[in-house]
Amino acid sequence: MKIRDLSVVFGVILIIVILIIPLPPALLSVLIIINISLALLVLLGTMNMREALDFSIFPSLLLLLTLFRLGLNVSTTRSILSKGDAGGVVETFGTFVVGGDVLVGLVVFFILVIINFLVITKGAERVAEVAARFTLDAMPGKQMAIDADLNAGMISEQEARKRREKVSRESDFYGAMDGASKFVKGDAIAGIIIVMINLIFGIIIGMVKNGMSFADAASHYSLLTVGDGIVSQLPALLISTATAIIVTRAASDGNLGSDVITQLFAYPKMLYVAGGTIILLGLFTPIPDLVTLPIGGLLIFGGYRVNNIGKREEMEIVETEEQVASDEMRKSENVVQLLDIDPIEFEFGYGLIPLADANQGGDLLDRVVMIRRQLALELGLVIPVVRIRDNIQLAPNEYRIKIKGHEVGKGDIYLGHYLAISPGVEEPTITGIDTVEPAFGIPAKWITEEMKTNAEISGYTVVDPPSVVSTHLTEVLKNHAHELLGRQETKQLIDHLQESYPILVEEVTPNPLSVGDIQKVLGKLLKERVSIRNLPIIFETLADFCPVTTDAEILTEYVRQALAKQITNQYKNDHEALKVITLSGQIEKLIADHVQQTEHGNYLALDPQTSQDILEAVRIQVEQLQLTNQTPIILCSPAIRMYVRELTERFFPQVPILSYNELDTNIEVQSVGVVNVN
DSSP states (O other): OOHHHHHHHHHHHHHHHHHHSOOOHHHHHHHHHHHHHHHHHHHHHHHHOSSGGGGTTHHHHHHHHHHHHHHHHHHHHHHHHHHSOOOHHHHHIIIIITTTOHHHHHHHHHHHHHIIIIIIIHHHHHHHHHHHHHHHHHHHHHHHHHHHHHHTTSSOHHHHHHHHHHHHHHHHHHHHHHHHHHHHHHHHHHHHHHHHHHHHHHHHHHHHTSOOOHHHHHHHHHHHHHHHHHHHHHHHHHHHHHHHHHHHOOOOSSOHHHHHHHHHTSOHHHHHHHHHHHHHHHHSSSSOHHHHHHHHHHHHHHHHHHHHHHHHHHHHHHHHHHHHHHHHHHSHHHHHHTTOOOSEEEEEOGGGHHHHOGGGTOOHHHHHHHHHHHHHHHHSOOOOOEEEEEOTTSOTTEEEEEETTEEEEEEEOOTTEEEEEOOSSOOTTOOOEEEEOTTTOOEEEEEEGGGHHHHHHTTOEEEOHHHHHHHHHHHHHHHTHHHHOOHHHHHHHHHHHHHHOHHHHHHHTTTTSOHHHHHHHHHHHHHTTOOOOOHHHHHHHHHHHTTTOOOHHHHHHHHHHHTHHHHHHHHOOSSSOEEEEEEOHHHHHHHHHTEEEETTEEEEOOOHHHHHHHHHHHHHHHHHHHHTTOOOOEEEOTTTHHHHHHHHTTTOTTSOEEEGGGSOTTSOEEEEEEEOOO
């Protein structure tokens, strides 16, 4: 064990020795001074800490110091009653400190006890109890805040772990302080009892055993008892004060001394008011002017000095900031920073500031956090942090969404209104500002709150402005998720998978597939809204087929077939057969015959007129299915699925293209249309 560890062990053993073995008065004097010194060190330590956890050992230390002080009380009591002597320190406190007057000493002692017990200890006990309760009640909220910051990308996993540990330590600390404050209360009560025992039994022992008169015994033992009581109450008062400071201390950037000076004199004008009040008090009352005028003048002078110092510091701060800004503009790195592009930006006009301002009731930031969580679960992709800011170049009610610097969505929001989405049949009585629902392009109106109930009765879907924005942002991020998945993000997904499946990852990358190859496969899946959350199955499939081919298109088809259950569940209805549009055998053969194979990959080479005829036939079938409020799905053979997708994605990007091998064998499929050309 180290020397410092042995010192603590030795201290505990010493407490036991003090309780059992009689000590000479000289040694008692040394231990009493050590007790006072330790109490003073604890008090100074609590004054210089910045937050309560900086002194996390305090509850245990409080117990040890209380036990040490009570042990000294036992030893001094034993020495007083047996020898009539408790050392020079106790005698000095009994004679010099209180002037040798027993009555004055008792009064001083009881005043110290009252201050310690009724004021400081009682208050510290109550504050510790409330702090423990509030800390425990606040734990779930703090944990949720940490999780929200982590999901928003504002902090790292390591920082989140540190914050969670701090929250746990705070609850443990304040819970321990709630119990430790009872030690201080019990110590104060014990001090009173010990003094009464010393006083009564000292007089009895002096008269019976030592043959002293009542007056001599009362004088001698009373002085020793008072000295012992005061010398024990002094460190007890210091420890109680330290306890009160630590349970009332809020987290700060400075210690207690700097905070008191900074915050007490934060308003110099109040020093003028206080100084003037003291001066008037001296002029218009019998209070001596020699007392009030100097103090009032000192307060006014202090206010003048603090005010000048504050102005000087503000000027220095402004000059420093201007100098720093000037220096930053001269740095070459400052130009390089202009090249950075945010992955996702949400800009809005000044009229929509209440949406993002929490002080005005806006919850857009919280909604963005929930959107990122939702997309992580649905797509298996960690969406980057969304940069939210106002833009005076936009119209007051306008907003726009950017992906990597390019606008991919925009819309108009009218605060104080509701978006009423048309059910298909317009109701003339529902009037408002005509618009289009931004996420899906459905005709809608912005209506007032008074018309909301009538619109709901008429079959309109009524949505509040924050929900309109969050829905639009969600759909935009889903449509462009593949653009947000780069090599760096892919490497993070691979590293996360490697923690649980190291052998599987080693078999796939870096050989035969590079990070870029894997990123292409995952990107193609996301582009068709296939979740990549099930990475183990994706990598199992890549491990099976990458020795045969490294073509990203072909590997993507194999992965889609491996995710057949997931894809089926994505589109099926619980109680209905899966309704699909199929391709005629003529079209499937036509597409298969026009696949050109090159050394750089395969592609579809149809003539423009044939492509136009096929797309027109697809459009007819898709529109017929949409009229029945059903989601159109095109089903084709596995060999041509990727080429059908290549042909239709520009004109029908939201229509899923599935192959027979991507459907679960247990699902019922019903063809409701066939794409054919004459």
